[in-house]
Amino acid sequence: MPLNLRELSAKEDLLAPGHRLCAGCTESIVVRQVLLAIQEPVVVACATGCLEIGTSPFPFTSWRVPWIHVAFENAAAVISGVETAQRSLVRQGKLPDRPVRFLAFGGDGATYDIGLQWLSGALERGHHFTYICLNNEAYMNTGIQRSSATPRGGWTTTSPVGKVIPGKREPRKDITAIMAAHNIPYVAQATPHGWKDLMTKVRKAVAVDGPSFINVLSPCTRGWRHELDEGIELSKLAVDTCIWPLFEVESGVWKLSHRPSRKKPILEWIKSQGRFSHLLRPENQHLVEELQVEVDHDWEKLLRRCDAGGPL
Amino acid sequence: MTQTRVMKDTLATSPRVVALNGASLVAEAIRQTDPDVVAAYPITPQTILMEAFSQMVADGRVRTELVTVESEHAAMSVLIGACAAGARVQSATSGAGLAFMWELLWCASGMRLPIVMHLVSRSLSAPLNILGDHSDVMGARDTGWVQLFAEDGQEAYDNALQAVRIAEHPEVLLPVMSAQDGFSISHSVERAEVLPDELVRSFIGTYAPAHSLLDIERPATFGANDDRQFFALHKRQQYEAMERALGVVSAVGQEYGDLTGRSYGLLEAYRLKDAELAVVLMGSAAGAARAAVDKLRAARVPAGLLKLRLYRPFPAAAVAQALAGKRAVAALDRSAIFGAQGGALFLDVCSALATHGAAPRMLSYVYGLGGRDTVPSHVEQVFRDLEAVAREEPALPAQRFLGLD
Amino acid sequence: MEGMVEIRWHGRGGQGVVTASELLAEAALLEGKFFQALPEFGAERSGAPIRAYTRLGPEPIQIHYAIAEPDVLVILDPTLLDTPGLTQGLKPEGLILVNTTASPDQVRSLLGATAGAVYTLDASAIAQRAIGRPIPNVPLLGALLTLLPLVALPSLRESIQRRLQGRLSPAVVEGNLRALEEGAQAVRREQSPHNGIPSFREPSPAAVAQAAPVWSALDPGGVILRPGSSIDYETGSWRSERPVINWDRCTHCMLCWVYCPDSCFSVQGQRLVDLDYTHCKGCGICANQCPPKCIEMVPELVFQEG
C-alpha cells in the first residue's frame, strides 16, 4: 500500500479511542502512525509510562493488536522474548510460519535511562524487532521529572527553576547515536508532524533483518507547557530549528532526511514552550546563546556524519 | 556422535542410573522437558548448570531457543514475554540473580505465567559469599511463586520435572521455583535415576495456553493496569490459585510415584509419629537430621524429623497434623531474617500450629549460613535443647544459632 | 467526629481541584482546627475529570478514605454537570456549589431532584478578570466560605499568600486575593435556601459498595480479551471546546485524521464523513493543522446552553 493518506485511511485503526492520554498528547498520534505504516501483523510490548497507563486501564484496552506490558525498564527484553518464542515455535512446527512484526514502545525515561541496559542487550543479541522511543524529554507519567533526554535549561519538577539554578544543567544524551553505535541495521529520528517520513522509516525499520530503533520526538502539553493544539506544530519547529534533525542510519550509513530551507534560531523554540520561559529573563540570556552554540555544533557534526554538505 | 547420543536417549525405555551432580541432573531435566525458550545468566553456583545446558543446545540435543541475556532481570523479562507468547519456558539462577529479578517475580505470578525456574540457592551479599544457604529463595517466599525444596540431586531432578506439570495445571497457572542447595547438592556427584526421554515427554504433555500474544487473530492485552476496584480482585483470585496448588502438588507427586516408584507429597515425616520432640527443616541438611534422630532414638530420646518439600503454598494443615501432640518443636532456617521473632520457616510453623490449636514449646534456629555445614551433632544439640524446654527448664533465647551459640 | 464537614471537589486536571482542597486545609491549620485533604489518583491524565476531598473538624480526624457521602459538593467545571453519579451520596441537607454562568435554578433543572441546595458562581470569569486565566478554584473558595463559615476568610487569604508568594508574581498573588473576595460577594442562591450543615455519619455500606464483578469471574492474570474495548469509555466529556467542521470547505486531505490523538475522524471511501464527539477531547490539533482552516473550535458551553 502506498504511503498516501487517502489510501491509508482505508486501514483499520489499531489503537482504539477511549484511552486516557491527555488531550493533545502526541504519543498516541505516533503510535497510530506507526501501526498504520506496518502492513504485516504486529505484536507490541510497552514500557511503563503514559502510553501504557493511558491505554490499558483494566478492563479497557485501546489495543487491537496483541500487547504486553511488564515493567518500566524491560520492554526491549520482553519483546525479545516474544520474538524468540515465535522463532522457536515456528521452527518446531508448533506455529505456522507467517511474518509478524515485533514492536516495543518506551518513553525517553524507559529508553535513555532505566531501560538502556535491556535495550542494548536486546540489540546486541540481534532480535528482529523495532524499538520506538516516544521521546517527550522527561518522565511525564510520574509528573514531569527530568530524564537524560531533557534538554539543558529545561524546567522539570526535579530540575526546577530556582533562585540559584536555572533548570536542568546537563545537556541531553545522544541516544540515537548510541543506538547507531550498536551497528544494528536501521536507526532513525522522526517526528509525528512528518507523518510520511515517520511511516517510511517505520516500514524500513520493520523490514530489515535484525533490530531497529526509531527515536520520535513527542511533544507533551503538560511537561513542555504549550497549548493543547500545538503538539504537531512544535514537532515541526523542532526540525526547523535543528533541535531535532530528521535522519537515518542505514547499515551504518548516515543520511539526512530533511534539511530545513532556513534554519530557525533556537530562540523561537525557547519562546514556544513554558518549560523554557525562565530562559527569556535577561540574566539567562547567555544560556540561550550557549544553547544556540550547542545546537549549531550538533547540527554541523550531523552534517559531517551524513556527508551532506551539498543539497539533498 | 551427537546423533547417536540422541538416538540412545530416545530409545531408552528404562531408567538410567547415573553419577551426576545436582546441577547436571537439573540440566538433564531441562533437556528432557525440552522447553521452547530458556533464558539465563551465569552466577555461581548455578553457572555449571547453565554451561551444561548451553552445551546441549550447541550439540543440538534440544529444540530450545537459548537466550543468553545480559542480566537475570532480562532473563525473567524474556521468559515473561515468551511465556505470554505461548512458549514453555525455564530459567535457572542463584542468590543475587534471583534478587535482581525480584520486581519481575511479582509480574510473573501476577500475570499467572507458568514459568519454571531452577534455583541453586546461595546467600545474599554483603559480605559477598558465593556459597549455599536459603537467603535467596526465602527472600522470594511472598512473591507468588510455588516453591519446592530438594534434599538431594535425585529430588532436584524429580522436582524439576514435576514443576512443569504443577505450573501449567489449569487450576494453578503460577510460576514455580524449584530449589536445590548450592554446592552441597549442585556440585556433589551422587547416584541418581534419570527417566527415559519418552516417559518424561508423556508425563509433562504439551502446553496449550488459553491465550497467547502470538494468537494474532485474537489480540489479547497482557499486563494491564488495575484501579482500586480491580487490583484486589485479581489478587484475591491469585490467592485461590496458590491454595489450589496444594492439591495439585500432591496429585502430581502421586502420579510421578506411580510412574517411577518415587512418590512425593507435601512433606516427609521421619520417625515422627511417636516422637515427642521434632525438628522441621528443608533442603540438604535433612540427611544429617535423620542421622541425629537415629542416634537419639537409639538412646531412647523420642526424636523425629519433619522435612518440608513444598514451602509455598505453605502446607499448614499437613504440618499441624504431622506435629500434633509433640511436646517441643524446633524449626531450622537456613537464612536469616532480621528483626523478626524467629526465622521464616519457624514463623510459618508457629502460625500453622496456632491456627490448628496445637501449642508445643517452640524454638527457632538459624543454621548453615553462607555455606556452613550442618552435621548430625548440631541437630543433636537442637534435640537436647528441645528436651530442656519440654522439661520446662529456664527458657532459652527465642532465636538460636546452630553451632554459634 | 461530631461537627466534621466533608467536602468533595469535582473538576479536571489543571483547574486547581487538589489545590483548592489543600488551601482549605491549610487555612484550618492556621485556626488550630483539624483537617484532611486527599486527592484521588487514577490513570487519567490532564483534562480528565478528577476528584479531591477535604475534611474539616474540631477534633483530630482519624479516618482515611474517600468521601462517599459528602456534606458539600464543589463542581469546578460546568461541563461535568451531566456526568452520571456526580451528586451520588450527597446528604439530603447538603450543599452544591457550581462554577457556571447558569443560575442555581437552571442547574437544579439539570441535576434534577438530587439532594442539596444549589449555589452558583461564574468563577472562571472572575478568575479570568483577576489573574488572566480561568482557574476557578479560588473564587469558589470565597463563595464556599460565605455559605459555610468553615474557616474565616482572612485565614484563607493567608493560606493563599503563603502558598503562592515567591512562586508567582505579586500581581498574580494579589489577583488571587481579589478573586477570593469577589467569589465571596458574587455567589448566587437557589430560591429555597438550604438548611445548614448536616452532622457527620459513617458512610452507609451501599455508598461504599464497589460495583465490581466477583473475582472468580475474571480471566486469570488480568488479561483483557476484548481488543479495543476502550471504545466503550467515553472521553468526550473531557472537552471544553468542540471542533466543528465546515464541510463545504473540507478538501478531504486527511491530515486531521492522521494527526488526531484519539482516532476521532471517520472515513468512508477516502472521504471524511464524521467526527466522533463521544471520544474527542477537544485538543484542537485538527483545527490547528487543517490546511484550508475549515475546522473551528467552539466552546462546549455554547452547546450545553442551547
Ligand SMILES: Cc1ncc(C[n+]2csc(CCOP(=O)(O)OP(=O)(O)O)c2C)c(N)n1
Ligand atoms: C523500577 C521503576 N522505577 C520507577 C517507576 C516509576 N515510573 C513509572 S513511569 C515513569 C516515567 C516514565 O517516563 P518516560 O519513560 O519518559 O515515559 P512517559 O511517561 O514520559 O511517556 C516512572 C519514573 C517504575 N514504574 N518502575
